[in-house]
Amino acid sequence: MKTLRRAAEIRDLRRLARRRLPHAIFEFIDGGAGREITLRANEDDFARIGLSPRVGVDVATRRTRRDIVGFDSALPVMLAPTGLAGLYWPQGEQAAARAARRAGVPFCLSTNSVASIEEVSAAATGADLWFQYYFLKDEGLTDRMLARARAHGYRVLCITLDLPVQGRRHRDVRNAFVVPPKVTLPTVLDALRRPSWVAGYLRHGVSFGNFETHQLGGGFSTIAQHIASLCDAGADWETVRRIAEKWGGPWVVKGVLHPEDARIAVGLGASAVVVSNHGGRQLDGVPSAISALPAIAAAVEGRAQVLLDGGVRRGTDVLKALALGADACMIGRAFLWGLAAAGEAGVDKTLALLGDEIDNALALLGVPDVAAIGPQILTPGGAPDFSAKMRDPA
Template sequence: MGKLNRAASIDDLRLQARRHLPRTIFEFIDGGAGGERTLRANRSDLERLTLKPRVAVNVAERRAVVELAGQAAALPLVLGPTGLAGVYWPQGEVAAARAAAAAGIPFCLSTNSVASMEEVAEGAPGGDLWFQLYFLKDEALMDALLERARNSGYRVLCLTLDLAVQGRRDRDIRNAFTIPFRPTLKTVFETAIRPAWFAGFLQSGGVRFGNFEGSLPKQGFMSIAAHIAALCDAGADWDTVARVAAKWDGPVVIKGILSPEDAERAVALGPEAIIVSNHGGRQLDHVPSAAAALPDIVAAVGGRTQVILDGGVYRGTDLIKARAMGAGACMVGRGFLWGLAAGGQAGVARAIDIYREELDIGMALLGQPDFDGIGRDALLTGPEGYPS
């Protein structure tokens, strides 16, 4: 815990994770699509927004509790769906779900998790669990996943729309990243100099896709792109989205929206929320950052459903900026994965604490005692204000 407590920021946890993980695996998390312009913009567009503080405001009591998909959350924060989290730390998905439950915030499990949805639900009782679903070619398999998620106590279904195919990720191509990991001189050397990670990896039994065990034929060494191509339905359209959403008898959120036109189509289906996201800059490069896309989407939605921002959120003040632009909360991926890779459940808890502390101090010094009450006037307008 001493190492984790010395982490003053999410970036510090990233450095700790880098020292723990083999380079190829670190770059799988860290990298984005193509030349990573969108990946960089996710962060830089949030960073260049300027907050406008007000003083002589009573901020003795601050409130950051929000409603997310119909249930109260202690922070405006969701731990987002990230594939293969169990590779970064043994039982990684369970560890993250436990940390989220202890913090009173939702955890969203990826379709491509290492631990199965049943293992996560059993390991994190009482948590607000969301299940993220990709559109699969095998409709019966997709229906079975929905039924299993429902029976395991997952409250919210998160439909991800931006994975018709996987984006072309240069770092993964250079590293020849495959599942299972292909033993080469490079990967053997990388694991040899990361003995703590390798011991945990062996203890956890290596790489698997827990939600698909017994459902997919055994494969040899396969890139993630090939795995997605074999599994996901590139022909899914809005009719598909509507049909799958109708099979779920609880709250639905729709993830992967970047245009006002798609926001309109999504809202027409009656979701509890839409998530403005470019998949962490990991799908199509040279698309808008999540922050740049957010204001127009908020305007198009017009308050008909909650909007959640996903992309580049590394600071508690980013939560404030997102709220000022109309988002009700933020979803984070790498932000908690660095904590997970640095220290398991305790590392995720440290990441959540960093967001919480930065948010609380930011609200106090801005003169904003209630997160839900933060509006556009918390940001400077003009060239230093909203992304163009």
């Protein structure tokens, strides 16, 4: 695709995705909660961090590999769990998992995927697969879902903690976003301008593939209604412990912004803590992921890995996160924009851009191995004091 070849950065993929998707569906990917203060801060706070290069260093050979919860990843990056990827491109989850396999990075499937656990596993044999779990009211459904994931090769369970209820997402309300998309005059007129998306949707449709007894059928549901009907707002740390025991393998917790929550998770045996505000889509006004990272890394004290999720748009963002205590980063919107723009090739492009940017930055920083990235790459005063945003009371 000629336009894809001209994409020089992740933002170019966003522009292409916006051109191809119906307005309400693009806004579902792009939007956040409330006034979107946290959504903006996730990116803006990265821009406040300065870099300090060294010269006179042999950087002819560079290494970008990093361990991510026991997997030797080609990059310090993995694909985050994102709902409804198959709505943006036909068989979108399968496409993204194959792209992750090719790039040598992990892929995490969302509970709220369009493709099922089994379909993604079959499509991406050999990929490092993770399964993301939301707390469900139906214990039998939970047991079946975890068993299916284990049986089909998912290695790590990612327990998401920050969705007891859905945040207030104003764009979705204004756009009357429902699944499946409702046919109205405005949506039809909008869709007619996006024939590529319409053709794919008419061939494949959309459903929540992991809910074998909760298919959408002919009904319409907002995401908030879907979450309220299936997810358990009463889950607590004891619930986390029980789910981890049922899983019986490596597990991580996602959605942590407070150091004490990180300590609790590590104490229960989490292999990693994912610092995340759900992409700014839950509670508006909470800290950006990157600003919450240093205090959480300090609280974990190396007893588990720390992953950063939120606002990563460039390879230098990944290195800044590593410098502030992360072991690796999850990317969500960045790969969804690539997927929505050009399917599997678009996810390939996302990962290639980030990989090239990381490699280039290592050379220009004078640090040939990503494992050696630390605070030394930050300018004196170039790393803001984020403590005002998130202090550790301990």
